Amino acid sequence: MRRSRLLSQEQDDTEVNLTPMIDVVFILLIFFIVTTSFVRESGIEVDPPQAATAQTQSQASILVAISPEGEIWVDREPLALAALGPTVARLQAERPSSSVVIQADKDARSGRLVEVMDRLRQAGVEQMSLAAQP
CATH class of the missing domain: 1.20.5 (Single alpha-helices involved in coiled-coils or other helix-helix interfaces)
Known part of the structure; x- marks a missing residue:
């Protein structure tokens, strides 16, 4: 027992x-x-030009990509040039401390880059950077 x-x-x-x-x-x-930190992507793979004075930017929350063919991509979506300003303005309203980085392919036309920068300035973007490889 x-x-x-x-x-x-x-x-x-x-x-x-x-x-x-x-x-x-x-x-x-x-x-x-x-x-977990979430990585933001523009939507396409670009080959940025090389620059000896390129600096690393710690935070880029709005990425605008320009393909070699001149296509514009924001947040994994292709955009027309006319829709770029309102889209980026909406994204900046959602993220007030955001900066815009333009990722232009090294084979993209400089005229397209100037058009994109002009639309961004018209949309009220004050801080804008260009992506380059060191």
């Missing part, structure tokens, strides 16, 4: 309680979701 009690107590003590482990997994999941 005494032996059966000891065996039953040992069996009760060896059970694994999964509740604390599940709690820890959920806390880790929440931690990784909160600390």
